[in-house]
Amino acid sequence: MKTLSETSRSILGAPDIILNTREYENMATEDEIPKCFRLLHPIGFFAFIVFLNMPLFALFLVLLLLPRTFSDSNSMIVTYGKPINYTASFSHISTTWEECVGACYQSLSCVVAHTPESPINCKLFDVSKVFEVEKLESSSGLLVAFKAINSGNTCPIGDNPPTFGNSKNQGTASNQIANYTYDIDYSVGDTWQLSYTAIPVCPSGWTQFTRPSTNGCIQVIGGPDVTYTQSEALTNCENLGSTLTGLETIDERDFVANTGIALLGQDYPEYAGFWVSGTRKPECYTDGWEGYSYCTGTSLQQFDFTDGYLTNYAGFTWDWQQPDRNLNGPWANCIQIWIRNQAKFPQYYYTLFANGNADDAVCDVVDYQNYHLRGFACGKIPEVPMGAI
Template sequence: MSLIPVLVLYFVTSVTSNNSMIVVWGKPTKFFNPTPYLNSTLNWQQCIRECYNFERCVLSFQNSSGCNLYVYNALPAIQKLNSSQGLQVAFKIQNSNDECPVGTNAPTFNNKNASLLWTNTTTGGFQNKSSSTCKSFGGTLPTLNDPTDIGAFTWITELQKGYFKSSQFFVRIDGVRKPACQSNPTTPTCMTPAGFTFTDPHFDGNFDNYNWTTNAGAKVADDDNCLVLVYPNTTTYMKADVKRH
């Protein structure tokens, strides 16, 4: 399997921004094309916060199924409603102030269009290269701190998988096995976060939300010392593993 470093660009978890979430009366006109990321465990306030913290999310909506999150390149048309219908959506907007924008057609992203030329190579990327790429965007490789994180990452990967030549690959996440644990990774300490070095300042310091293919002591090749997510997933969501540098 080949490593696809470009995927890490979508998983930046710490980015300084001037964004706010603005709640208005309305609902998406479609729910299956594009398909949102659905989490049935979040309430409305948690749903809004999840979109705010999820860099690519620009719209959240709550219905009887749960929290629906839409990313910028898969955004449905929104039907304007009023308070009597009781349905709300939350838009992510550029707003550095504590007050909401004024007007019936207040700006969201200031009518700016963004274009991008994206290419992919057949070779994999090393952990240090992936980490430095994230840093250049003001972020870090992600850690799995919340039960919803792995679902969101699996959903993003499903959206983007068609752009890659290989149907099997690893997604880089934060975590490199410490040198002292590389020769004997299955000791009790080495199978905990204490056996790895992390750069994500938001890491909770535990593996509670890491669903491993085997365990944190996995090592097949000599250079299998970096945490990854494995695609395709054999279950509902991708699983964590330890693979080459």
């Protein structure tokens, strides 16, 4: 058995490792129960947690706690094996196995590293490029490292790392096309299978928000010299593969309203309206509408929403004495929000008339005496990027 100092040098290449020599020297022999110990670099840059196992299937595990990349919980789990089903790999110039493993860990796209014990010939395998790794014994001299989730800093115990006990493990990685999650499954044929799922994301130009049912993407469109009816706004959203967005939260409301201010510019001389999802139900504006309780007051149940992922409606905050229906003549059956630049108009009554407050507006009117309908907000769910598996 190596002494602790010999092992520390062979793993880290540094003689001044923070170690417990007595604990190592008293570790179980190779035909006893596995033990774990931790090697700490003196400058705290990384740590190894090493797992020693039996002669029946000698292996070791290394959890690298390096600067994090796509996931804060990914670690490198090292054992003996070789990739046998893959579409591409690339060489990495490494003089040690630890350099090879570290290169994979710090790469956003790498999920598996592999080399013979001697001489080192580091091969890295990226996400969606490697699908099966054969399990081998230590006598093969072929090392393999999986990037997998291990949220703790302790050494897992069990057979068949990185799955441990034939269960499933997961990991995260990304490439230029998409972010991915992947599963690592152990099969009875002494192989590990890797399967990948691309994570849906908001396209460029869209901002993501979290909702109870799904994440949502919002894009705000408008300007100081354009106007839109509600139907024009809806058509523009549909051309973008979306619809008019509702307002699930105050954060969504504030994002749309503040983006509206930015689109209009700091010199825009008045308030403006931007369309969001919401059209009054027919029974709430035809004869007898007063007989429906949900058609009265400020209830949002009097509106239909093209945004099918609304659950809380908390971002709809009505202006004072709104909605006012047909108080001014024609029925105001669509929902707009107000764009009010408090920096330009600091004396306004923002307690009652906040930037982003909702109002019911006539659906096909864009120009009023004191303001215009200058924009709209589209919404859709995140998408799997084109080209991702």
